[in-house]
Structures are given as C-alpha cells and as structure tokens.
Ligand SMILES: Nc1nc2c(ncn2[C@@H]2O[C@H](COP(=O)(O)OP(=O)(O)OP(=O)(O)O)[C@@H](O)[C@H]2O)c(=O)[nH]1
C-alpha cells in the first residue's frame with residue numbers, strides 16, 4: 001500500500017484534494033481508500049472508507065469534557081492514539097493500492113504536536129508514504145506571503161519527516177500570468193530575493209527564505225520543483241501531482257531513513 005497524506009493549514013483544500021485525487025486515481029484504474037483523520041470534520045466532500053469519527057468525535061469530546069474547539073481537537077487527537085491499531089487494521093482491510101489520508105484542519109494542533117506524527121507513523125508503518133503539503137493560492141500571491149508559506153512547508157517537513165511534495169492548491173483562482181510569475185520566483189532564487197528586498201524584508205530573512213527554498217528542493221531529490229500548482233475544482237495539475245507522488249514512492253526516498261521523531 002502507498003500512503004499519500006494531505007496536510008495543510010485550515011481551509012487550504014485538503015478534503016477537496018482527497019476527493020479530487022481519489023476520483024482521478026480511480027478514473028486511471030488505481031484502487032483508492034479515502035481516510036478521514038479529522039475528528040472535528042463536520043462535513044466531507046467524499047465518503048470516507050475509514051473515518052476516525054467512528055472512534056472519536058471532537059464535538060462529543062467538547063461537550064463531555066467542557067472544552068473549547070481547539071482543546072477538544074487536541075484531546076481528540078491524543079485519544080486517537082489508543083485507536084491507531086484498529087484504524088490501521090481498517091485501512092489494511094481495504095486492500096487498496098493507494099491510501100489517501102485527510103488530516104485535521106488545525107494543522108498546528110496535529111503536525112506540530114507529538115501525537116499527530118506519531119499516529120501517522122503507526123498507520124503508515126512499513127509502507128511507502130509521501131506528504132502532500134498544501135498552500136492556498138491566496139497565500140502565494142505576493143513575495144512576503146510566498147516566503148512565509150515556504151517556511152511553513154519547511155517546518156512541516158521538519159516536523160513529520162516524511163518526503164514531501166509541496167502544492168499550491170486552488171490554482172484555478174490564479175491568472176496564468178500570475179502563476180508564471182510565481183514559478184519564475186521559485187525557479188530563480190535571485191528574483192525572489194530581489195522581490196523580498198524590494199518589499200522591505202530584512203536581508204537576513206530574505207536570505208533565510210532562499211535557504212528554505214533550497215531545502216525544499218534539494219538537487220538530489222526526486223521532487224525537484226519546490227511548489228506545484230493543482231486545482232481540485234478544474235483538475236488542473238492532478239496528473240503532474242500523481243507523477244511526483246509516484247516518483248517519490250517508487251524512488252529511494254523513505255521516511256525510515258529520516259531521524260525518528262520523538263516517541264510518546
Ligand atoms: N476555487 C477552488 N476552491 C477550492 C478548491 N479546493 C477547495 N476549495 C474550497 O476551499 C474551501 C475549503 O476546502 P476544504 O477541502 O474543505 O479545505 P480543508 O483544508 O479540508 O479545510 P479544513 O479541513 O476545514 O481545514 C471549500 O469552500 C472549497 O470549496 C479548489 O481547487 N479551487
């Protein structure tokens with residue numbers, strides 16, 4: 001089984017991508033399981049094959065323990081650790097080629113705490129896996145926000161430690177010329193550096209951004225483009241995303257070669 005784990009800030013289009021990529025894979029005769037790992041999901045655009053809300057529902061946790069929405073999500077994710085074995089068995093029982101995992105919206109409560117990456121490792125176990133990290137198109141629309149999105153992508157890479165493909169979601173919202181301009185900045189670090197300096201960014205921060213860009217697309221990596229554009233609405237870029245996913249999964253990169261992240 002191959003695991004594709006979709007991570008990104010709240011509202012970046014994770015659930016829609018699980019839906020669209022799942023349909024795209026099935027149209028190409030690849031069998032797919034869609035897994036909802038978000039205990040706080042109210043509504044999903046796809047019908048999950050495995051759903052953590054069958055084990056823990058954040059709304060119930062909120063009422064039972066008198067917690068706010070974020071506290072309830074933290075508690076729910078912590079509680080899911082006890083069910084990781086059952087969730088894993090359910091995933092295995094689907095016997096599909098690809099497992100698409102939709103993660104909680106509040107990524108700082110999932111990716112940046114210990115339990116989220118721990119649960120992912122339990123589920124993936126010895127299977128090949130890749131993170132698809134989403135940045136909303138509106139967050140790359142100027143050099144400053146593009147730079148901060150690169151840092152967010154890098155800190156996710158650091159935190160989860162699984163090979164990562166970085167994607168600008170909702171690409172249908174960008175004009176083609178704008179997309180080209182962003183691509184130019186990504187492929188030409190000097191251009192990005194100059195744009196940041198022009199916008200009054202501290203030169204040290206601009207330099208760090210260029211380093212972040214390099215770290216997201218190391219030359220030896222099979223994922224050489226730091227960000228690719230995808231739309232779940234128009235299906236733009238899904239073929240390119242699949243090619244990148246396949247390159248990572250069929251290539252030599254494996255999260256087991258990474259430093260293990262802290263265990264609970
Ligand atoms: N234009 C456009 N809108 C999109 C696309 N993908 C998602 N959206 C919209 O963005 C909003 C959020 O999409 P979701 O897929 O629910 O985002 P999410 O990251 O799963 O959100 P949370 O789980 O709540 O954090 C929805 O209103 C979608 O209609 C896309 O490719 N293009």
Ligand SMILES: [Mg+2]
Nearest residue numbers: 014015038105
């Ligand atoms: Mg979602």
